[in-house]
Amino acid sequence: MxxxxxxxxxxxxxxxxxxxxxxxxxxxxxxxxxxxxxxxxxxxxxxxxxxxxxxxxxxxxxxxxxxxxxxxxxTEELNAERRALTQMLFVEGNHFCPSCETSGNCQLQATAYHLGMMSPHYDHFFPSRPVDASHPEVLLDFNRCILCSLCVRASRDVDGKNVFALSGRGIKTHLIVNARSGNLADTNFTLKDKAAQVCPVGVILVKRNGFAVPIGERRYDNVPIGDSLETATEGR
Amino acid sequence: MNAPVKKKLKVATTSLAGCFGCHMSFLDIDERLFTLLEHIEFDRSPLTDIKEVHPECDIGIIEGGLCNAENVHVLRDFRKNCKILIAIGACAINGGLPAQRNHLPLSAILEEVYHTSPGLSNGLIPNDPELPLPLNQVHPLHEVVKIDYFIPGCPPSGDAIWKVLTDLLAGREPELGHGLMHYD
Missing domain, CATH: 3.10.20.740 (Ubiquitin-like (UB roll))
Known part of the structure; x- marks a missing residue:
């Protein structure tokens, strides 16, 4: 066959x-x-x-x-379900695109555009998720985490460091840093790690580097996600 | 027989917990405002200074989220009197910038703003009964009333607003394609 x-x-x-x-x-x-x-x-x-x-x-x-x-x-049916899943991701975290430096380069946002998401539809959770600014080079903004586990997999399988993990169950699942203090500064994480490159949203941010690319020239400003198949080079 | 004169649609607009940026963007439709005015007339709006929404208003356009009791009152008034309600901009749709306070206790914010921040020696938290009470958290519009259409953006471009309004006037389901649809 x-x-x-x-x-x-x-x-x-x-x-x-x-x-x-x-x-x-x-x-x-x-x-x-x-x-x-x-x-x-x-x-x-x-x-x-x-x-x-x-x-x-x-x-x-x-x-x-x-x-x-x-x-x-x-199909209309599958895209409607994908849109609902995307809306749930938006309301479960704190996704304020205007103040996010990943806006325009964000896979979640671009996917929401692709699916024609005009509103979040559901009630917002507005969770309290403090950021981790302890590391000298990288800021972790957990507000935007969608629990894709790409940083967990990259750190474990490529970097061999196991810096990140998903903790908790169900709606309480959240991203943690594997250090006794829970702070990224107390791990051996570096900017060169694969885990620093794979976040599809705006959680793992390089410090002193924000808003470097002007609106209009960002990754998805001109070419919608999916129009050029670039899956082989995903990540930033 | 003469064709019936087409009635102009009444459009009301307001800004709740917003910055009027979406209204400014609305003015960015520029000379297309004249075309629009062939089909609509403004009711309550910062553009007319009419204070009450007409009980048979056709379209209400609301910028900003809900941060105090008066915002909720105005929103309910719009919902009661408008056939179609449109949430415009990030704040109306997800709370936006004002909602960044949502993880802080309201009392702590008021303390800091009016009492403990530098330069305000012994400031008092305003409690005049005329002042609307702040809500514990800022909420987007759709969490309180049914919203019919959304125009995302911070602010949405004049072109995006024009697209949604002309789609509605033509009886089409509004749709923003790539370039017009953005959340920032």
Whole structure:
């Protein structure tokens, strides 16, 4: 049997072991996602990349492609659910784009634009999440964390440092720093770490570097997310 | 038979816990205001100084979130009298800048602003009964009344506002594409 499946009617080739999103990216088809990153093991938690495989919903970052699959991706139903998930992420944290230096370069914001999110819809939680400014080079603004765990995976799997972790359960899940004090300054984290480059939102910020790129020239100002398939170079 | 004269739509606008930036941006539709005025007339608005919303207002456009009791009162008044309510700008949609106070206790903020900050020797927290009471937290509009449409941005561009208004006037579902849709 040939190594292809169909994605919204288009024939997509794949190699053994590839997930649906990997094969789709390679074929130039965008599937919205936040916690997926091509360089890391999938986490399967944000659920934005949910597609329908033979009529059943599944995360395309964890589901391996197999021959003859019929996959739906860019449908009104799936995009409405993705939009609702995105709205929940916005109200669960404190996402004030006008005062965020990642605005314009933010994958969450760009994805919300892509999905046509005109409002947060739900009631805001306005959680209290103090920032960690202890590190000389990097500021951690937990207000914007979407729990994608990319920094956790990068620090653990690439840097070999285990600087970050997700702690707590359910709605109480939150990002922590693995130090007795809980402060980033008391870890061996550096700017050169892979974990410093992968945050899709505005949590891990390089100090003295904010708003360097003017409005109009930022990453998603001119090219919407998904229009140029740049998944291979994601991160900043 | 003569065609019936098309009734102009009544449009009311106000700024609650906002900075009037969205109203300034509204004026950025520039000469298109004349085209707009062929279809609408302004009711209560900073542009007319009319104080009460007409009971049969067609469209209410509200900038800013809710930071005090008067904001809530005005919002409910708009909702009662307007057929369509539009939240304009970041503050109306998610609380925006004023909502940055939401993780602080209100008493601590008032203490600091009126009492303990440098230069205010023995300042008192204002308690005149005419002053509206601040809410414990700043809230976006949709958490209190039903909002029909949203125009995100801080502020939304004149072009974005024009797009939503002309979509509505034409009877289309308003839609902002890439470039017009932004949250900052």
């Amino acid at each position: 040939s190594h292809t499946f169909t994605l919204d009617g288009k024939t997509i080739p794949f190699e053994d072991g590839q997930t649906i999103i990997q094969a789709a990216s390679k074929a130039g088809v965008f599937i919205p996602h936040l916690c997926y990153h091509p360089e890391f093991k999938p986490h399967g938690s944000c659920k934005l990349c949910t597609v329908k495989v033979n009529g059943r919903q599944t995360a395309s970052c964890t589901m391996r492609a197999s021959a003859g699959m019929v996959v739906e991706n860019n």
